[in-house]
Amino acid sequence: MTTRSRQGPFRPGAGGLPPYLAGRASEQALCRALLGDLRDGLAPSRDLVLHGPRGNGKTALLVWLQQEAAAYARVDVLSLTPAGMPDETKLVERLLPASWWRRFAPGQVSVQGITWRPGRHDPPPLDEALAVRVRKAPLLLLIDEAHTLDVAVGRALLNAGQQVGRRSPFLLVLAGTPSLRAHLNAMDATFWNRADRRPIGRLDEPATAAAVRNPLRGDDIDIDDDALAHIVRDSHGYPYFVQLWGQAVWRRAADAAPPGTAGERRITLAAATAAQAAVDREKDDYYLDRYEELETLHLLPVARAVAEAFDSRPLLDDAQLETAIRRGLDAAPESDPTRAKDLLRNVGYVWRPEAKPVWESGIPSLMDYVREYAPVTRSA
Numbered sequence: 192m193t194t195r196s197r198q199g200p201f202r203p204g205a206g207g208l209p210p211y212l213a214g215r216a217s218e219q220a221l222c223r224a225l226l227g228d229l230r231d232g233l234a235p236s237r238d239l240v241l242h243g244p245r246g247n248g249k250t251a252l253l254v255w256l257q258q259e260a261a262a263y264a265r266v267d268v269l270s271l272t273p274a275g276m277p278d279e280t281k282l283v284e285r286l287l288p289a290s291w292w293r294r295f296a297p298g299q300v301s302v303q304g305i306t307w308r309p310g311r312h313d314p315p316p317l318d319e320a321l322a323v324r325v326r327k328a329p330l331l332l333l334i335d336e337a338h339t340l341d342v343a344v345g346r347a348l349l350n351a352g353q354q355v356g357r358r359s360p361f362l363l364v365l366a367g368t369p370s371l372r373a374h375l376n377a378m379d380a381t382f383w384n385r386a387d388r389r390p391i392g393r394l395d396e397p398a399t400a401a402a403v404r405n406p407l408r409g410d411d412i413d414i415d416d417d418a419l420a421h422i423v424r425d426s427h428g429y430p431y432f433v434q435l436w437g438q439a440v441w442r443r444a445a446d447a448a449p450p451g452t453a454g455e456r457r458i459t460l461a462a463a464t465a466a467q468a469a470v471d472r473e474k475d476d477y478y479l480d481r482y483e484e485l486e487t488l489h490l491l492p493v494a495r496a497v498a499e500a501f502d503s504r505p506l507l508d509d510a511q512l513e514t515a516i517r518r519g520l521d522a523a524p525e526s527d528p529t530r531a532k533d534l535l536r537n538v539g540y541v542w543r544p545e546a547k548p549v550w551e552s553g554i555p556s557l558m559d560y561v562r563e564y565a566p567v568t569r570s571a
Contacts, residue, residue, distance in 0.1 A: 425496070
């Protein structure tokens with residue numbers, strides 16, 4: 192079935208759902224099981240935390256989850272970002288707008304032994320607002336960019352969520368960058384110990400191939416194996432780049448034979464190679480944004496030293512990463528290697544894909560860019 196859009200099925204950088212959500216079968220299965228509990232009015236055994244570098248599809252997974260939940264008529268879905276709840280009062284208002292709490296609690300609310308008697312304009316406490324909303328219908332609460340969540344607001348939400356979720360159908364899903372793990376730890380909330388934490392990183396080669404091939408096939412476009420292999424290698428399985436490549440080769444096929452006209456719609460290696468320049472321009476623009484971010488943080492020498500360490504190996508242990516960071520800092524007395532490591536993790540330059548002290552590059556090709564353009568460290 193061909194797409195009706197003149198832009199094709201691929202949507203790089205849109206933050207929406209890709210045409211084919213590849214490589215997330217495990218996470219999708221878990222989400223369906225948790226949604227099944229909500230549908231049946233049960234309290235899910237665990238909440239969910241998705242963490243990983245930007246551009247790896249966390250927001251897309253949240254969009255998929257929201258659409259999946261829409262199939263369950265009884266499940267209430269609320270999607271928020273920290274910008275919309277800078278303090279606890281704003282969060283209460285998002286959970287339970289005034290029109291709701293006046294209607295559902297005109298006189299008083301009693302939740303788990305605590306009674307609230309509202310004044311004319313007084314919103315309820317957070318735990319009671321959450322309990323009232325969940326009492327109306329099972330609730331799925333999605334929070335994207337959770338690594339920017341105010342610590343006090345987050346602590347209140349996580350603790351209220353655990354209290355209500357012990358006996359009510361409530362599921363909280365948080366998504367954020369690699370710093371989200373440390374951010375939640377800083378909240379000192381008991382929720383964190385029982386959440387299911389899923390790293391969302393780059394796609395493996397079969398998933399990358401499927402993410403390109405399947406939408407093309409859905410638009411009656413074939414792609415040769417060598418062309419697909421080239422795209423898989425160049426994208427490094429980074430979902431944003433995969434979408435860039437898909438869009439670029441779709442456009443070449445559409446230009447050669449627009450939908451509904453005679454002509455073969457096929458991507459050869461020559462066609463993929465011809466599309467390389469357009470893809471590289473988009474990638475370089477993306478790299479420059481990340482480069483300037485590192486520059487603003489005064490981390491370019493450190494980022495280059497780390498990139499050089501990754502040049503000879505795919506993973507670094509703690510000692511190897513810290514050695515590279517110290518080399519980039521040039522052993523200055525005022526330097527702080529721990530802070531530098533935290534900043535590199537927070538921007539997704541490096542991250543831990545598993546619960547082990549082993550580090551992976553967020554985007555390997557970004558490190559190529561940094562090696563090419565960042566200043567050489569004085570100690571190199």
